[in-house]
Amino acid sequence: MSSLPTFTIGICGFGTVGQGVWKHIERSRATLEARVGAKLVLACAAVRDLKKKRPVKIAASKLTDDPLAIATDPKIDIVCELMGGTGLAREVTLAALSRGAIVISANKALICAHGEEIFATARKHGGHFFFEASVAGGIPLIKALREGLVANRFPLIYGILNGTCNYILTQMEEQDAPYSAVLGDAKRLGYAEADESLDVLGWDTAHKAAVLAFLAHGTWVKPAQMIVEGIDRITPGDFKNAAALGYGIKLLAVITRDFSTGELCVRVHPTLLPESHVVAKVSGVFNAVSVQGDVAGTTLYIGRGAGQDATASAVISDLVDAVSLLKNDRRAFITARKRSAPARPVLACRLAPPEHIRGRYYLRLTVSDEPGVLAQIAAAMAAQHVSIASVIQSAQEPAGAASLVLTTHWSNERALRATLRRLARLRCVLEKPLLLRIGDFSE
Ligand code: NAP
Ligand code: HSE
DSSP states (O other): OTTSOEEEEEEEOOSHHHHHHHHHHHHTHHHHHHHHTSEEEEEEEEOSOTTOOOSSOOOGGGEESOHHHHHHOTTOSEEEEOSOSSSHHHHHHHHHHHTTOEEEEOOHHHHHHHHHHHHHHHHHHTOEEEOGGGSSTTSOHHHIIIIITTTOOOSEEEEEOOHHHHHHHHHHHHHOOOHHHHHHHHHHTTOSOSSTHHHHTSHHHHHHHHHHHHHHHSOOOOGGGSEEOOSTTOOHHHHHHHHHTTEEEEEEEEEEEOTTTOEEEEEEEEEEEETTSGGGGOOTTEEEEEEEETTTEEEEEEEEOSSHHHHHHHHHHHHHHHHHHHTTOHHHHHHHHHHHSOSSOOOOOEEOOGGGOEEEEEEEEEEEOSTTHHHHHHHHHHTTTOOEEEEEEEEETTTTEEEEEEEESSEEHHHHHHHHHHHHTOTTBOSOOEEEEEOOOOO
């Protein structure tokens, strides 16, 4: 083993993911080193609180509270940015790339906010940026899109990209519990972001959708340009209504590209999926992503989307690619070169206007239970040419109120937004309506 080249790794962030990476490298060191043909030295890890007790033990001399010192240390070949956030994480990433080092990141928020700058810095200085762990946890989805499916264009990519939300929705459906009661479990299990509102309000899914849209279409779409809705307003009652209609509820990212017009649409919202749909059956922390390629057809990826071990698996796969690159193996060099540059040339994508984003809808309203209310609701919808497909009415607290659940025939986002504005002006509508999309995906 002594003749093997040695590569030195610094880990910025020793929380859920950082400790997972350390633990699994230590556990599988012999196998990994044999596979990669190099010695791996875990040199140091940066944390915020040096005194915190951590399940994975490392020598105190290897811990620092200065991640930038790791990023700028010329002895560190590979820097893993596993802190999260977009401030210090950006500084660390750019500092390491600027000295030509390899950076491995699980930080989708950072890539979404500063991906262009990060890739440009990597290209300028000959550094490399790897990010398999940033989307869909342990599923090698980035590799699948960039390498396995490189021959394809992608008219449709959709799926569950947030393990925390899928865990919460599954528990709500199975235990009839409100989402706030389940969120604590997702945090304890190490699935949630440090700021869990990123998960439940849909932003984490939007960050991942932005990364996938970039890989698939070569253009950055910011969350502000997407429809982004979370799971925070879904109640156990919505699962019962959805089940009565034959659906389950999943938080989905949906990325569509119309190659005849160039229009691209990236959206994130809770979606009613037919109970028989394979993605509707994916439960707990698992993610499921359906990728429609114009050459390969549809491929589907299912696996753990969050948590220590699944995410560490993705980071270590990047580490192995990074080491192969450093050893200057020609095949790996080509692979890694692709990773630092956009997967596809930047195309002139246009974002689809709301009237081109078509679908069917589920609308839940709390209304006063009195004569003529249904007629007022129907009139508000008819004024926007939104046609009602079904109505379920049930009694609701407080006394004198009723819950109305309507589904629509095909309509579009512009018409539904205008309908919601009309409904908000009606005195008989007692609460902000909940609008969910119905997913009409064939596979
Ligand atoms: P975490 O458990 O909160 O760990 C973050 C680590 O970074 C902690 O060790 C923290 O130090 C350290 N840190 C934070 N700010 C710091 C600062 N200013 N200076 C020095 N150290 C700092 O987070 P995580 O769940 O491991 O997630 C890390 C990254 O992976 C995030 O970008 C997240 O989005 C991404 N990710 C997470 C998962 C998952 O399932 N958890 C999956 C995929 C991707 P202390 O320990 O001292 O607080
Ligand atoms: N909080 C994220 C999730 C971590 O639950 O999916 C994985 O990216």
